[in-house]
Amino acid sequence: xxxxxxxxxxxxxxxxxxxxxxxxxxxxxxxxxxxxxxxxxxxxxxxxxxxxxxxxxxxxxxxxxxxxxxxxxxxxxxxxxxxxxxxxxxxxxxxxxxxxxxxxxxxxxxxxxxxxxxxxxxxxxxxxxxxxxxxxxxxxxxxxxxxxxxxxxxxxxxxxxxxxxxxxxxxxxxxxxxxxxxxxxxxxxxxxxxxxxxxxxxxxxxxxxxxxxxxxxxxxxxxxxxxxxxxxxxxxxxxxxxxxxxxxxxxxxxxxxxxxxxxxxxxxxxxxxxxxxxxxxxxxxxxxxxxxxxxxxxxxxxxxxxxxxxxxxxxxxxxxxxxxxxxxxxxxxxxxxxxxxxxxxxxxxxxxxxxxxxxxxxxxxxxxxxxxxxxxxxxxxxxxxxxxxxxxxxxxxxx
Amino acid sequence: xxxxxxxxxxxxxxxxxxxxxxxxxxxxxxxxxxxxxxxxxxxxxxxxxxxxxxxxxxxxxxxxxxxxxxxxxxxxxxxxxxxxxxxxxxxxxxxxxxxxxxxxxxxxxxxxxxxxxxxxxxxxxxxxxxxxxxxxxxxxxxxxxxxxxxxxxxxxxxxxxxxxxxxxxxxxxxxxxxx
Numbered sequence: 150x151x152x153x154x155x156x157x158x159x160x161x162x163x164x165x166x167x168x169x170x171x172x173x174x175x176x177x178x179x180x181x182x183x184x185x186x187x188x189x190x191x192x193x194x195x196x197x198x199x200x201x202x203x204x205x206x207x208x209x210x211x212x213x214x215x216x217x218x219x220x221x222x223x224x225x226x227x228x229x230x231x232x233x234x235x236x237x238x239x240x241x242x243x244x245x246x247x248x249x250x251x252x253x254x255x256x257x258x259x260x261x262x263x264x265x266x267x268x269x270x271x272x273x274x275x276x277x278x279x280x281x282x283x284x285x286x287x288x289x290x291x292x293x294x295x296x297x298x299x300x301x302x303x304x305x306x307x308x309x310x311x312x313x314x315x316x317x318x319x320x321x322x323x324x325x326x327x328x329x330x331x332x333x334x335x336x337x338x339x340x341x342x343x344x345x346x347x348x349x350x351x352x353x354x355x356x357x358x359x360x361x362x363x364x365x366x367x368x369x370x371x372x373x374x375x376x377x378x379x380x381x382x383x384x385x386x387x388x389x390x391x392x393x394x395x396x397x398x399x400x401x402x403x404x405x406x407x408x409x410x411x412x413x414x415x416x417x418x419x420x421x422x423x424x425x426x427x428x429x430x431x432x433x434x435x436x437x438x439x440x441x442x443x444x445x446x447x448x449x450x451x452x453x454x455x456x457x458x459x460x461x462x463x464x465x466x467x468x469x470x471x472x473x474x475x476x477x478x479x480x481x482x483x484x485x486x487x488x489x490x491x492x493x494x495x496x497x498x499x500x501x502x503x504x505x506x507x508x509x510x511x512x513x514x515x516x517x518x519x520x521x522x523x524x525x526x527x528x529x530x531x532x533x534x535x536x537x538x539x540x541x542x543x544x545x546x547x548x
Numbered sequence: 549x550x551x552x553x554x555x556x557x558x559x560x561x562x563x564x565x566x567x568x569x570x571x572x573x574x575x576x577x578x579x580x581x582x583x584x585x586x587x588x589x590x591x592x593x594x595x596x597x598x599x600x601x602x603x604x605x606x607x608x609x610x611x612x613x614x615x616x617x618x619x620x621x622x623x624x625x626x627x628x629x630x631x632x633x634x635x636x637x638x639x640x641x642x643x644x645x646x647x648x649x650x651x652x653x654x655x656x657x658x659x660x661x662x663x664x665x666x667x668x669x670x671x672x673x674x675x676x677x678x679x680x681x682x683x684x685x686x687x688x689x690x691x692x693x694x695x696x697x698x699x700x701x702x703x704x705x706x707x708x709x710x711x712x713x714x715x716x717x718x719x720x721x722x723x724x725x726x727x
Binding site for chain 1: 609631654678679680681683686688690691692693694695696697698699704705706708709713714715716
């Protein structure tokens with residue numbers, strides 16, 4: 150047994166030495182004398198690790214909760230101009246991501262058990278360098294975090310990027326606040342009964358509540374009492390609830406919620422909270438008669454520079470709100486007119502649009518493929534197939 | 549489960565119930581079926597409409613193609629609002645956790661119609677917890693399923709509150725009463 154245990158490494162070393170000798174022998178036998186310099190191949194090269202350039206607006210971060218192996222989630226970095234994979238991060242159990250407005254840090258809310266699925270639980274915000282994709286530090290969330298199929302509004306940075314807000318349900322609902330400049334846990338704010346976080350200012354956020362209202366919270370980073378103001382209901386949470394994935398733009402302060410039946414609730418980020426100012430419908434009578442309705446997971450995207458709203462739409466009956474979209478409908482958010490219908494070869498769960506002036510539209514399918522379109526001409530630029538196991542969320546810079 | 553854990557859960561359940569009650573309109577209160585199941589006992593989170601009128605209407609569509617004999621299929625009648633890997637395909641059953649995993653003492657409660665007798669039943673969607681994903685028989689049904697700001701009706705949440713740990717293994721659908 151002892152011999153058996155030791156044999157493989159010894160054999161391995163011997164084998165390696167033999168291979169080395171052989172390769173040298175072959176090189177010697179062939180010789181390179183008299184060959185033109187361009188025909189002489191480099192026989193040894195340095196094995197390096199890639200470092201990414203500065204984050205590009207055309208990059209998209211694809212969060213894969215890996216449903217068949219939930220404790221081993223991943224976030225892929227994809228260059229939309231390929232499309233091609235640039236790198237990956239291992240991110241624990243049902244994570245969430247936030248991208249720093251200065252593009253210098255990626256914040257990932259992660260959960261780990263010491264022995265994989267057993268042992269002590271740790272919930273952390275891990276700081277990643279977006280160029281090396283290596284963790285550079287972490288802040289522990291002592292009250293935990295919300296464990297759920299990842300949804301973007303579980304984690305968000307305040308409008309100036311200073312505080313990271315992590316929604317928690319234990320099942321009492323709180324919001325954990327982390328100062329990302331000092332890399333310090335500030336505390337948990339108890340906001341009874343309401344869920345998700347939509348930052349509205351440097352130290353304020355709104356949350357969705359069961360009665361169809363928003364609650365507006367202003368916190369004191371020094372630990373003083375938070376100010377919590379209840380809003381009035383703006384939608385009927387029984388008959389036609391709004392999807393969790395809203396489109397919120399830090400750039401122009403516009404916010405769009407969409408309901409199961411295709412009603413848009415448009416709002417603005419105000420110092421006192423998120424203010425719903427208007428309501429309109431994505432579908433007209435004809436669309437409705439054909440059964441068109443919004444659905445999927447991250448079903449909305451908004452391009453702030455052109456005020457365009459992108460929505461995943463499918464044909465189906467009531468309670469098909471998680472059905473992937475067969476088309477992307479594009480709306481002018483000012484005139485509320487539909488500008489285009491983009492058919493999808495692979496029905497999509499999630500959508501994102503880059504925030505630059507030559508925007509790309511990303512559609513993520515249930516079959517783990519990412520299709521990239523020119524977000525102005527809607528020309529298909531390419532598809533990346535086999536992107537992980539069950540990719541679910543998309544993040545771009547400057548959202 | 550230890551008495552301490554039970555007490556914590558009772559407190560959490562009570563708190564959630566109070567908070568949810570404060571924030572839910574009267575109309576919503578009367579219409580919904582919402583309960584947190586703790587340690588086998590159904591603790592109503594809200595005044596429960598036992599007639600289940602609205603839930604019943606929602607469950608009807610699923611029941612049209614449902615069957616009552618094979619819990620490894622997604623159209624098994626109790627799965628009208630389930631999401632995840634079916635414990636029946638993982639060494640367990642609709643109300644049995646696979647070996648070495650733990651039924652969550654908490655759950656959300658849906659209403660499904662048994663196509664054999666046409667009756668509506670309360671189903672506790674309780675996850676089995678403590679091992680990584682089973683990975684077999686993935687089903688997604690969304691009849692009456694609501695966003696997480698109405699957590700008692702949401703199927704994305706890891707329903708392992710109160711279990712020894714919060715790692716999701718598979719989804720079960722235990723019968724807990726008539727609606």
